[in-house]
Amino acid sequence: MIALLLCFCFAWQTGLADARAHLRAGQEADKNRQFDTAITEFRKATEMDPTLIEAFVNLGQAYMEKGEYSNAVTPLTRALELNCELAPAHQLLGYALLAQGYAKQAVPHLEKAGEQSALGIAQIETGQLSEAVRNLQAALAKRPNDPDLLYYLGRASGLLSKQSIDTLLAAYPDSARAHQALAENYFVLRQMPQAEREYQEALKLRPNTPDLHLELGEVYAGAFQWDKAEEEFRTETRLQPGNAEAAYRLGNALLQQGKARPARFELQRANQLLPNMPETLYGLGKAAALDGDATAAQQAWTQLLAIEREGSLAAQTHFALAGLYRKQGKIAQADRELQEFKKLQSPGAQAQPQ
């Protein structure tokens, strides 16, 4: 009897040793990306030792590396039966389920694994949009340049926004905000008459809502109706005297109509509210030049070039300075600015030499 027991014990220990050998062989094959061999070895290991958690986890991982997500589920589930707190198994099972579209089933595993990026993606699918945004933001904080994370965060935020707007439209279709939401949608689609109609409806209901006049002004500006745009931007600046964008938009609308003096005033105000914005400085220079104040124009544009040395706005500014100097008869300075412009100019604007 003792001999029999010793014999069984030896065989069992031999079996365990063999299972570990297969595990090592599998890990070696996996390292060399020989996934079929690895799967065979891991499977043998699990057969010889059905409690060898590591082998089940590795088997699941190898299936996943091979792209066979459905085959990965069983060994990973077994691993978790053996140890329900095993984070790597939760993580892999979460991935495997998510890859197959079982987002709802993936969520608890990814939560346990603390895998915020995949969890966020799964939560988009399950409609847990606020949670998805929160998790993706946290993941993005650790990997700020990950394009996938940026994409999914954008998608989650967009869907969250849409969900909120859908609720608004369904529950309060006649509210000012519902009209505003519809108007914004039409504006994005460049359906300006519809956008204008919805903004007007919103304004009828709540005429003093911040941003409504600004947005309606943008509709008019997009349709080149600068006089109407001016009126809306002006109303917005009355409602929000501290809003730099409203002042900038009003200044620009005035500029488009050749109203130099008031444009200059508004652009100066925009620059005081939010100093050194390149677009504001460029517009300010244009308005000053239009108003006949070359010194102020030069000052604004020089200030802009100190902030922004490259790019299309810098090129534009050099060109504008060239025009300013040319008008003053300062031909050498004009030529110098023109050269700077040409250096920064986007290709295609110049004539092609034969």
Add this chain to the structure above:
Amino acid sequence: MRAAILVVIVLQTLATPTFDVKRPAGLDFVLQNSPTPQKYLIETMPGGVALLDYNNDGLLDMFLVNGGAVASPMKMPENFDRHDPKYWNRLYRQNRDGSFSDTTEAAGLAKAGEGNYGMGVAVGDYDNDGYPDLYVTSYGTNILYHNNGNGTFTDVTAKAGVAAGGWSVSAGFFDYDNDGKLDLFVTRYMEWDTQHSKNCGQEWHTYCPPEEFPATTSILYHNRGDGTFEDVSQNAGIAVKKGRALGVAFADYDADGYTDIFVANDGMQQFLFHNNKNGTFSERGMEAGAALSEDGRRLSGMGAVFQDYDNDGRPDIIVTELPREIYGVYHNDGNGTFSYRSLETGLGALTSGSSGWGVGLEDFDNDGWKDLFVAQSHVLDNVEQIDPSLHYKQVPLLAFNHSGHFERGESGIDAPVAGRGAAFGDLNNDGFIDVVMTTLGGAPQIYLGHENKQHWLTITLRGTRSNRDGFGARVEVKGQTRFATSSGSYESASDKRLHFGLGSADTAQVEVLWPSGKRQILSKVHVDQFLEVREPE
């Protein structure tokens, strides 16, 4: 009571539209651009119109350029069948009662040239025989028609050597070397043919932007004086730069006595060819400040006019463009340079959503300030599907000039059309400028200027030492200046007579600086007349 009457008078004045929209009897032309699903770029580019008195009876006649048949798809060799009379170019003689008679066949102009797809027309008396000749541009070969003086024309292209080839658009006669003989400038658009056409657009198939095709050179022909021309493009420096040229206009911008050339290029910088007075030109658009927008952006230059809009005696440039670009106003600052003044002049607000082609600076209300007329329409016939805020068919722009600032005028035109070429002249000799505008796929639009109580003077130049048309002369009347030309606009030729609105003046002084250098002054000239000024021998 008095105030009320005044208000009524003011309202009546404001309500009176500038033009009567007319369809004169006998004018049955339809511009056949033959649009196809292939969206061949040529389909959206014609066509020109000329106002000329071909039979010297004192009435302006009309020549209209037609497109041609386009197969879908085209096969090589390209052949735009123009046998069917509906594809012919047409000459209409004006009758005393304001109606028109189609004299195309009688004048020998029925055969438009096989393989050509018509674009534009230039008018000038290149042989100084007193009868205006016609130069018709095409995608294909161009044709010079000599006016025989008996109501007929002869195709003299081969003898004259001005067939060009490629894709010609606008053309103009001018005398660049002041030898008394009109030379010829031809704009060419790009290197393109139907076999190298492309599919552009995404969801919607559209005409391609010009950048899709290689640029090409324009052509300068020197008039030898024996009925032949020499292509001097290379030696004169015109072919030094390749462009995508559509419009052309002439004037002596730096007052050195020699005519300069402005070329409207599409989707790139504009060209200003300065006349070096030795038979060559230097392209100075960039240095002179007339090449790009105020922001240094390239422009979709299409039509151009080179006249003095602010009565400072110097020719300025206005270029028509695509939406969001604003028509370019280049003010001549007098030191050989220009400053961009689209916003100052009010054109920013008036034109930021418009697409302009033919353009003219004419004093429609005879108040002494040249007003602006622009034929408008987007290039893309399906632009609404791509951007609902833009429109293919548009109402032409009429902007009145108030001391150099333009404000939209009540034109009396409310039907949007696909405007292209535009020519200006006094069709009914009433002292008020009229407009003929071509429309793609449609009939030409005739806008007759309404009379008012303002006075006017219309001058015909008769060069003797200078070219007989007096092209290139600088004529000043009562503080206004015009530079004699039939060119400018887009693909079109206007009445060569120089029209001046004189407000309440009874008489005016006329000062002519001829291309020969002769200066001629006529004092106390009576207003409201057609005056011929002959250059002193």
